[in-house]
Amino acid sequence: MLADLSGETVAAATAIADTHGIAALGVTVDITRPNEVNRLTEMVVAKFGRIDILINNAALTIAGGGARAAQYFAPFEEYPLDLWEEALHVNLTGAFLCCQAIGKVMVTQRSGVILNIASDVGNISPDHRIYEGAVNPHTGGPFNTPIAYATTKAGLINFTRYLATYWADKGIRVNALSPGGVFAAHDSRFVDALAARIPLARMANADEYKGAVLFLVSDASSYMTGANLIVDGGRTAW
């Protein structure tokens, strides 16, 4: 079940179903709205009868251009309150609502695995010098990691520990994955500055987290809960 604010999940689920010959559904959901999350949960149970895995992956990120993108990368002194609050809603309240609704099903089953996608910058502050002179390719304006993003990802890591201990006796494991930055259409000055702070000397490729995700949602990690697996090319080791 692929759930996202974007309607693209429907086509993505169809492609997965066709390619792999499995049941897959895409649904448009705003995870900050309790009614929509509850409806999603009911749909999954109606379709599949149970819920084994929840991956909280959605986050407020602003791709592309426009005024909102310019605001999203505003300096802290001018950071818009509405974007700060929106990040709290999507990145933390969204995970809260999904865990609450789907966790109830898992408690009844007395089994389940939850994976919260955090970030390397939930463990460390970014070195702000990596953004010096970096340009957002879409707006031509500044590019950085906004404070709301890093703060909510740090919050998600302790949210993970809390639920892991809270549900340990219910057969539910809860872990976090902290990925490092995935290379996309970034300013080369930023890429070079970031790579210089990563022992493996590069950003990640998009497919380099699937092994970690599979590990954390499967019985391969059966003795693991409340953990935060950092996969970041060594960035946080320096």
Ligand SMILES: NC(=O)c1ccc[n+]([C@@H]2O[C@H](COP(=O)([O-])OP(=O)(O)OC[C@H]3O[C@@H](n4cnc5c(N)ncnc54)[C@H](O)[C@@H]3O)[C@@H](O)[C@H]2O)c1
């Ligand atoms: N890409 C990276 O470099 C990187 C690095 C570290 C961590 N992460 C984390 O990995 C995860 C995926 O990142 P990505 O790069 O694929 O980001 P992305 O922006 O491509 O995907 C985020 C998704 O969240 C969805 N979303 C936003 N608000 C929502 C809401 N209210 N309800 C439902 N869905 C909503 C968006 O529609 C989007 O599809 C995120 O949690 C991100 O913080 C990404």
